[in-house]
Amino acid sequence: xxxxxxxxxxxxxxxxxxxxxxxxxxxxxxxxxxxxxxxxxxxxxxxxxxxxxxxxxxxxxxxxxxxxxxxxxxxxxxxxxxxxxxxxxxx
Numbered sequence: 625x626x627x628x629x630x631x632x633x634x635x636x637x638x639x640x641x642x643x644x645x646x647x648x649x650x651x652x653x654x655x656x657x658x659x660x661x662x663x664x665x666x667x668x669x670x671x672x673x674x675x676x677x678x679x680x681x682x683x684x685x686x687x688x689x690x691x692x693x694x695x696x697x698x699x700x701x702x703x704x705x706x707x708x709x710x711x712x713x714x715x
C-alpha cells in the first residue's frame with residue numbers, strides 16, 4: 625500500500641514544539657511531527673513575529689502539500705510508526 629493523507633486534521637504538540645499530522649498506509653496509522661523551526665524556515669512572517677499555535681497551524685496549512693511530499697519521501701526510505709520532520713528535511 626502507499627502512504628495517504630486521508631485525514632486533513634493537524635494539531636499543535638507543545639511538548640514536542642511541533643505540528644502533528646497523520647498518514648495511513650492501508651490499515652496502519654503513521655504519525656508525523658514537523659518541528660516549528662521547519663515551518664519558520666519557509667515563512668518570514670513567523671521569523672519576525674511572536675509565534676503562536678494558531679500561526680503554526682496556519683503555516684502548516686499553507687505548506688501542507690510540500691510537507692506531505694517530504695513525509696512521503698521520508699516514509700519511502702524506511703517505514704516506521706512515526707517521523708519527526710526537521711528544517712534539514714526541507715532543502
